Amino acid sequence: MKTLTQVPLGTQVLFGPAVKRRRRVERLVFSIFSRWKYEEIIPPIFDYYDVFSKGMGAELEETLYRFVDREGNLLALRPEFTSLVAKTVATRLQDRPKPLRLCYCGDVLRYEAPRGGRQRESFQLGIENIGGERVACDAEVIQVAMEALQRVGIDRFQFNLGEMGFFAGLVERFGLSAQDLSRIRKLIDRKDPVGLQAEMERLQLSPRRREVLHALLHLTGNGETIDAARRLVSNEKSLSALDNLAGLYAELQRRKLAQHVTIDLSEVRGLDYYTGIIFKIYVPGLGFEVGSGGRYDNLLKNFGCDLPSVGFTFFLERLMALPLKLR
Amino acid sequence: MSKPVKSEEILSVALSKGRLQDATLELLGRAGVELDTSEAGSRKLIFRDRSGCFQFFMLKPVDVPTYVEYGVADLGIAGWDVLLESESDVHQPLDLGIGRCIMAVAGPRTTARKNYRELSAVRIATKYPRITTDHFTRQGVPVEIIYLSGSVELAPRLGLSERIVDLVATGRTLADNGLQVIEPICEVSARLIVNRASYQVKRQAVSRLIQRLADSLNR
Incomplete structure (x- = not known):
């Protein structure tokens, strides 16, 4: 029997200066996102399993936290944000002027062996740019990521x-x-x-x-x-x-x-x-990538709306592991 | 040291103590990495080469992939056995061809004659639970693993398990303990491994070392 004081593997609790530091990083990164007119979206922490499993690939699908609700629907905790943002845009925001600029931050959950810079519960911060012209939007997303890094004092990346x-x-x-x-x-x-x-x-x-x-x-x-x-x-x-x-x-x-x-x-x-x-x-000095991104032109089609899109996300714990300048 | 090397240009390399140690140092020598032999041969665990471009860590073989995966070491030299077992997320650009041997199922002659596929489950003593599980389950044979951290060849003699999975170099150790190879699983040799971020961020220095090692292999 597990005791009440035991903690599940791969979870984390922040307190004291660590909380202050993290909130500062979030604010600084978000200040860049909003300067580029990215609007925050807060998606749900869980959705139907299929929302995530479509498009993730078999390897990552295995890492989903699945569960069944009382009606017998198969649900999953969010392992990333992009699918949820895509679904929301495809179903409710499709008529907005393009490109749509959205940003998010929050927990994602993946059932994987906690190792090499991976936790089961981790924190992501990112943007999605939907329905715009390809080259310009690709470049914009990369530029936003670079400016966000510079904003927290990382000049070499x-x-x-x-x-x-x-x-x-x-x-x-x-x-x-x-x-x-x-x-x-x-x-x-x-x-x-x-x-x-x-x-x-x-x-x-x-x-x-x-x-x-x-x-x-x-x-x-x-x-x-x-x-x-x-x-x-x-x-x-x-x-x-x-x-x-x-x-x-x-x-x-x-x-x-x-x-x-x-x-x-x-x-x-x-x-x-x-x-x-x-x-x-x-970033020099860190053994793992601090963020990743890419273009996903077919994802919104799964939700009934065909719009080309591009986005990126930072892995916040990894970013926090670097010596940052937070002014 | 002739001229000082900037710290960010220094490559740190994790090396495996024990089985691979001598062959590794010899290979580095052939690749033109000048080691202070008194340092490398001594029990020092961290040392530099003469040019100051490299820093070496002498580690327990199973720890090498860990140091490299976390980027504490940019590169490492580790056996294929260790890499398979650790499933580390690292680049593996080069087979160094040193420390060649095989991973094999072994047992006493009487056991070797029996077809383990007809058993309800095979019991195996090993240091390599992952490789072993993978080998048997892939064939549809249930396996019971007895994890040991060393002297695995004693297990059949002492009655812990009839079969073992272990590295076999010359077969001497097996023979000394009345064992023989039942079936080979895979060939094993040392690999150069590289941290994913170092591979990108220190690209030039990393490629140069890979090239020097590759050239020394072809010679």
């Missing part, structure tokens, strides 16, 4: 920018099962050439295809990476992903933000709902 469409186009004609594909994705994400080689042999991929996937592991760097990638593929989907990336990179250069950006086409891990650009935010 790196945004790793990838494009989901590039990899998707690459493997489309391989005819792999979802399971095989997820294994390949995992190996690329781990930058593991040995495992990748073995897996490609098992799947009997042609030498040409093996070569391309191998090259993908090293497709990372500045704007030139996009050109290098272009020489590697001929399918339309990948090429259009690269055009898209090149357009965004040029826009970031124009906004004088590109020095913080690394193009990384081996960045293939993300929620299943991401369709275009994805990015992860790294």
Whole structure:
């Protein structure tokens, strides 16, 4: 029997100076969000299971806290905010002028082994930009994230920018099962050439295809990476992903933000709902990304309203682990 | 040290004590990392190389992935066995080819003749519960794990379990204890692992070290 004083694994309690510090960080980050006219939305802490499971991907779906209500409906605690914001916009705010700018902060819950900068209960702060023009909104979201970091005193950071469409186009004609594909994705994400080689042999991929996937592991760097990638593929989907990336990179250069950006086409891990650009935010001195984001053009369709969208979120506990300047 | 290296450019590397230690130090030497042998060979747990570009931690092998996952060490050298068992979320860009051996199911000759698939459950003593569970359940065979932290080869002799799962290098230790390999599970060698954030933020220094190690392997 557990005693009343025991705490469940993966939960946290803040008090004293830690509370003051956290509220300050929230306020400062939110001050940037509101300067960019992002309006706060407070979604529910739980919703129907399907709201989250659609688009999350099998791996993350396993981490949902599920429960059944008295009517027998399957519900889940929110593991992220984007699905809830998307649902609200699709069902109730679809007629508002675009782009819609919304921001949120609050707890998310995931049932996973508490390790490596992950808790079961954690705190996210983020924005969603819905229904706007693609390149401008992608760039805006990245700029907001950068300004928010600077506002809390972080001047050195790196945004790793990838494009989901590039990899998707690459493997489309391989005819792999979802399971095989997820294994390949995992190996690329781990930058593991040995495992990748073995897996490609098992799947009997042609030498040409093996070569391309191998090259993908090293497709990372500045704007030139996009050109290098272009020489590697001929399918339309990948090429259009690269055009898209090149357009965004040029826009970031124009906004004088590109020095913080690394193009990384081996960045293939993300929620299943991401369709275009994805990015992860790294800060020197911390072993985990402090935030991530991306474009999810098909998510709102699940809720009956077709609007392209992009957003990002900060993982607040990780942000708090950095030496911040909170003035 | 010739010229001072800025602290943020120093790469910290977690190394495994014990089985991999000598081969690791030798490999680093071949890759042009000049270690002060008196330091590396001594019982010092933290030491630098001559250029001052690297800082090394000597750790218990199972702890290497942990230090790297948290970014306390930017890179690490750890056995594939340890990585499989820890399921750490780290990059694995290089197979270093040192410390080669196999992970295998083993037991006394009389046991080896019996087909464990016909048992209602297999009982296995091991230091590697995750690898073992994975191996048997994948075949649809229920497994009862007896977790041990060392001297696993004694378990059959002392009657704790008929079979074990452990690393086999030469097979000497097995033979000395009257055991033999029943079936191999996978090949094992040391891997270079890299923290996800370090891989991005210290890209140049990390790539340079990966390249130097890769070159020394091909030589």
